[in-house]
Structures are given as structure tokens and as C-alpha cells.
Amino acid sequence: MKLLLTSGGIMNKSIQDALVDMLNKPIADSNALCIPTAMYGHPWVGPGVKVWEFISGKENNPMVDLGWKTVGILELTALPSIGEDRWVPLVRETDVLLVSGGDALYLHYWIQQSGLAELLPSLQAVYVGMSAGSMVMGPNIGDDFVGWMPPNGADEALGMVDFAIFPHLEHEMLPGNTMAAAERWAAGMQGPAYAIDDQTAIKVIDGEVEVVSEGDWKLFKK
Template identity: 45%
Template sequence: MKLLLTSSGITNKSIHNALVELMGKPVGEANALFVPTGVYPFEYGQRYAWNPIAGQAAPYMCQLGWKSIGILELSVLPSIDKSKWLPSLAEADALLVWGGDPLFLSYWLQASGLAEVLSDLPNLVYVGVSAGSITVASLFAETYSAERCCAGTPLKTEEIIFSLDNRETTATLITASGIGLTTFAVIPHFNNKNHFAGSLTNTQKWAAKLPVPVYAIDDESAIKVNDGTVEVISEGEWKLFTP
């Protein structure tokens, strides 16, 4: 399985080049499928699902100049015969998995039947964005500042104290099972001021709750996995935490 796990998508030339290398062809000769499912639990989630499709959300994942691109909506797949959607997946060079709630996304990746067929598609490049990168791990964690009420079963829920603007705040840390494509976990939006858990101090506390290696990557970084070989592609900042 080939993976390109990003914080915010194809944000720079280095990450773009890594995508082309993994696919073995230019974007203009490649077919892609876009998965918006993970963003639906958010308020205005329907709008956030449309924005990247319409090119209103940077980076322009769907506007990279693909030969063809389609939508793969996970929540409808259980009601459709696999023979109707598997051919499109088999012909795809890249699966673009958008962000959102990783617990919700992990649930639908498994409930849709998609996770179980990914290993049969060794040439497909899984391109994760934020939650799309988090959920590929065998075990992951995510922080929540408000109560969640969506599909997906946590393994553990605990309160964690984070630092925010020189004061302490309490967040909920949920640990859950992902789809098992990697033995390491990912924390996206490292040192991004718009994500309260992304500071170095808070990321250290988050990573310490997981008994696996954890890569914290910023919006200019990505993790490339090719036949089990892991490489960090970065024009920004990243950090590896070991248990």
C-alpha cells in the first residue's frame, strides 16, 4: 500500500513531487477519487464537504489537474453492490481522503467495506488530509473540545489538560482503532495557531498517551509510505515522538 499522509494536503512542491513519485505518473495522467465523508459531523459539514470540490478550500486537492476525478461517498456504499463501485476504485491512481472527525471517518471506512479492499490495490495511493491521515493507524487519538455524538466507538476517553494562551484548558482525548495501514500514529497541524492542541507542549502530552511512534506534522509536511518504507517530506516542521 502506498500512502501520502498530510496535514493540509498538497501544499508545496515537495509534497506534490512525492505524490507524482508514488503514482508513477503526472497528475494530469492520473485518475482520482475524493472522499468527503469525515467532515459531515461538523456544523456546516455539508458546506465544508463542498468547498474542496468547488475549489474554495485551499489547498486545491480536487483542482490539481487530474485526468479524471469522482466522489466516493462512504456512507452510501453499504447500500450499493460492490460490483458497481469497485471498478472505479480499481481504476483510480489516488484516493483523496478529506479531513473531519477521525472517529467518524474510521467508522465509515470500515462499515463501507472500503478498508478491507485497500490491501488488494497495491498501486493505489491513499492521500490523507488531517483526519484522513489520522485514521490510517492501527491506534490513534484525537482531541475534542466539545462533546461528540457521532458514529465510531472509542477505546478510551479521558480528560487532558492543555495550555492555551498562557492558561490551562481541559479537553477530551479519545483513543480509538483505525484501519490499520500503519503502525505509527499521526498528529496533524503541528504548531498551527488555529488548532489549540497543536503546540509543541500540547502535542507532547497528546503523543504520550499513545503506546506507538507518533509523527507530528505541520501543514507543509507529509509522511510518504511506500512498501513499508517511511519517509518524512517537509518544507516546514515535524517531530517524531517515540513511546
């Protein structure tokens, strides 16, 4: 599976060009499924108006509103209650998964509970994460980002990449997300970690990692 892990969505031409390259065809010819599940677990964003804004493409973080051929909704909390024949073929056939921000551990829990976790490695689709949707791909998220607490009480994530992500670096609405804070966070992580701002994305294809940025970022190595 190809991964495009963003902080704020498809925020500039460089990130959008990377997405088109990964799709290997125009956005207008590509079918998308959006996954809003992470938003329900975060008190700032859901449930309610902001979930609708993400699904409808009315928010300020471009993902759903890029001009896709079709856009559908894949709500992970609903999947355990319906047969796999209802949704697995849909996921296998889609060109891109657009995964919202919100609470990374809540998203991780429902990726596991829904059965999507087992499916992800075999998909041909491009996975585009935003904030929590990107963080969930790492081995863990770090104590700084723990909000919703999973049953096991741990900050473990999917581990589909070997690095962790600190999103929204130096964001004007998040005064605590400074480079100094990111450095302290990274010191507590077990492996490599990236701090990225909303003009930055991390592209992963077959394990090869490339940073795509028109902004600021830093890799903290172990």
C-alpha cells in the first residue's frame, strides 16, 4: 500500500503532485472513500458539524474536495455490524482512502475492530492520512497525544511504518506545538520520529520514505 501521511491535508501543489503521482492517474479519474471515524473520539472535532464539514469537503483542509470522480464514506464503527461482502470489495476497488484527523487511538481501535487493519497491507489504494489519520500508521503516538484511552491503556498504533509523527508543528491555533515541544516528545519515543507542519507530508512507497514539503519539518533519529 502507498501512504501519503499529512499534517493538514493536501495543502499545497507539492503534496498534490505527490498524490497524483502515487495514484498514477488524474484525481478526476479516481474514486475515493473518506473515513471520518477518528473525529468522533476527539472533543474538539466530533461528532457534529465538523464531521459533516469533512465528509462534504466544506472544511479548510483539502482532501474530500479535490475533484474526485466519486467520493463515498467508509464509517469504521459500522463495519462490524454488516457482512464483509458489503464493504471489503468496495475498499479493494477504491483508488484512495482519505482518513481524517481526530483521535489517533480511537481511530486505531476501530481500524482493528472493523477488520480494516488486516486488509490494509494488501490494498492497491493510496492511503492519505491527515493528522491522527497519519499518526495511526506509526508504532505509537506518545503520551502527549493520548486522549481517548483504549481498553489496553497503551499508546500503540498500527506500526505500518517505523516512525512516529508529531503533526501541526508551529500551528497558530496550537501554541503548544513548538519545535521544542516536538523535541521533548521525540526524546520519549523508541524509534525515529518526524515533526511536520501543515505544509508537509511524508510519502511512503514499498518502505521508501520521502518528505514532501513547502514548509518546516524535522526528523529526530534514534
